[in-house]
Amino acid sequence: MxxxxxxxxxxxxxxxxxxxxxxxxxxxxxxxxxxxxxxxxxxxxxxxxxxxxxxxxxxxxxxxxxxxxxxxxxCILHRTRLQRVFSPYGKAKEFPVAGRVVxxxxxxxxxxxxxxxxxxxxxxxxxxxxxxxxxxxxxxxxxxxxxxxxxxxxxxxxxxxxxxxxxxxEWGVCLEYEMVEVDIDPDAAEMYFSARYAPGGYAWIIPLGKNTANVGIGVRPSYLKDQKLPDLLEGFIREHFASAKLGRGQVLAVMRGLVPAxxxxxxxxxxxxxxxxxxxxxxxxxxxxxxxxxxxxxxxxxxxxxxxxxxxxxxxxxxxxxxxxxxxxxTRSVQIRKMVDMAMKSDRLMDTLLAALSADQMKSIMRAQIPAALGLVRELSDDQHR
Ligand SMILES: Cc1cc2nc3c(=O)[nH]c(=O)nc-3n(C[C@H](O)[C@H](O)[C@H](O)COP(=O)(O)OP(=O)(O)OC[C@H]3O[C@@H](n4cnc5c(N)ncnc54)[C@H](O)[C@@H]3O)c2cc1C
CATH class of the missing domain: 3.50.50.60 (FAD/NAD(P)-binding domain)
Known part of the structure; x- marks a missing residue:
């Protein structure tokens, strides 16, 4: 055959x-x-x-x-209507994105x-x-x-x-838990930037329902200093300010994998x-x-x-x-990621960068679409290096 x-x-x-x-x-x-x-x-x-x-x-x-x-x-477990982005110091911006969780x-x-x-x-x-x-x-x-x-x-x-x-x-390495008994916002897929808990990447909460979510981190190996992925994810769940939502949760499944970056x-x-x-x-x-x-x-x-x-x-x-x-x-998404790379090394830089962006600009950057957004990220990163 x-x-x-x-x-x-x-x-x-x-x-x-x-x-x-x-x-x-x-x-x-x-x-x-x-x-x-x-x-x-x-x-x-x-x-x-x-x-x-x-x-x-x-x-x-x-x-x-x-x-x-x-x-x-x-095939659809849940629907969300927002994307919320958290700076390392806890400032949040959100914009509408209608999402399905398959x-x-x-x-x-x-x-x-x-x-x-x-x-x-x-x-x-x-x-x-x-x-x-x-x-x-x-x-x-x-x-x-x-x-x-x-x-x-x-x-x-x-x-x-x-x-x-x-x-x-270039790769991102990811570790993700399916968690139950978490106290999350079921309407929002959330991204958390943190040099400490998700070096070179970000942590996420993707709701699967009212009290259940996929909670994960994606990091880049070149940003790691002897840290282990399970320790970083545990830290995100138990120590980071997101622990208010996740700290009492239970893990039902563990998933890992690579993502080309x-x-x-x-x-x-x-x-x-x-x-x-x-x-x-x-x-x-x-x-x-x-x-x-x-x-x-x-x-x-x-x-x-x-x-x-x-x-x-x-x-x-x-x-x-x-x-x-x-x-x-x-191609633009890779260019944007490279520009943001420098800010990823420092929580202070990342916080300033995210504070300077409006929610609309953030959405454009996530979509990697508007050349003007590229210019803006470049300008902000240059400012940080002066
Ligand atoms: C933890 C994690 C979370 C993610 N979350 C999201 C998300 O929320 N949304 C999103 O859009 N993307 C997400 N991604 C990325 C997404 O999973 C992938 O981009 C997507 O699965 C790519 O589809 P694919 O068909 O190219 O590859 P895959 O889904 O990886 O499929 C490749 C298949 O090839 C098979 N295979 C490999 N080698 C061989 C071989 N030699 N012989 C036979 N079979 C082989 C594998 O078993 C696998 O089934 C995530 C990735 C990870 C690791």
Missing amino acids: LDNFQVAVIGAGPAGSTAAEAAAARGASVVLIERKSEIGTPVQCGGFLPEARELASLMPHARLPETLQDIPER DRRAFDRWLATRAARAGATVLPATRAGIDEGALQLHGRFSGSLKPQVIIGADGPNSVVSKTMGNKGS GGSPPAIQKENMLLAGDAAGHVMATSGGGIPLAIVAGRIAGEVAAGHIKYNEALRDYSSRIREEFGREL
Whole structure:
């Protein structure tokens, strides 16, 4: 059964299942290979996904697949209407952002089911490697496979990206707890900046309901000084001013994972290989949010792969199509993150920077959209260094 697929997609996360569905729906024969025994499990995500109208302004040039617009209610755990940002000294600013919190286990399974319905063959519990241009499968299915196109949707530690010669990019490392019995604001997804508890990144509270939340930190290793992630997250929950909300909570689940923070590697297409989602660094560096970009990139990868199989269209068009749909926003998010990096080293600088921004400007910066916002961050960081 393994020898006649035209397109092989590695990884059944949002990018891979979307790519498999798009390619299969256009008539390519597709195999979707996932190393996890159960797609979507274990969860390594906060599940925060802005509503479709927010995504349309976050990525104004992207064609949003139906799966970002019309998600079954059973995949949505909760809805929020605000984003609140806390400075290290506790000053808060908030702005409206309509958000959904998806149950990644159900959401990823739904996306994989759609790929299967479109005609893709799904192989869970099967790990893929690449050796001399051929895919080597191990696990529930073993054997070798030589598809015409390989889509690497295999997450932040992508073997496909390494095969293409990309070196490791910049990462955020994340630790997150699912907590119950917390005293949070169920309407607001919250971000907390703190050089002490979330060096080089931020801590978050994503409500899952009235008294439940995903609580996590994302930090950058270059900012750590012998600190351990569990100690930082425990400190955030028990010592930081957020402890008023979290201190009496209980932890039901522990999740960890990497988030690309440096944008795309030099190549996202080489020979017959395409990269999509985390594997391609498709994560907004200002927020660490990767689900929307993964789904848009997956759709483009599937379309380009099928266009190549059916009509001999060039695979190299993939990179320019990504650039057209969200390249500008992704690049700007990395530029903004680099400018804010300096302020991240000092709570005092970060506090001043956040105090100087209006809630609207903050929203623009989070969306990485308005060039004027870039100028403003640059100006403020320069001021701090004078
Ligand atoms: C703690 C944490 C919280 C986050 N919170 C949010 C959030 O709230 N909102 C948001 O938008 N983003 C969030 N993200 C980022 C988001 O999870 C990712 O950007 C998103 O999952 C990317 O989708 P993907 O399909 O590219 O990769 P993934 O979802 O990582 O899927 C890749 C898949 O490939 C499989 N795989 C890897 N290697 C192989 C192999 N060799 N063979 C077969 N299968 C393989 C993996 O098992 C995995 O299932 C968070 C990340 C972390 C770590």
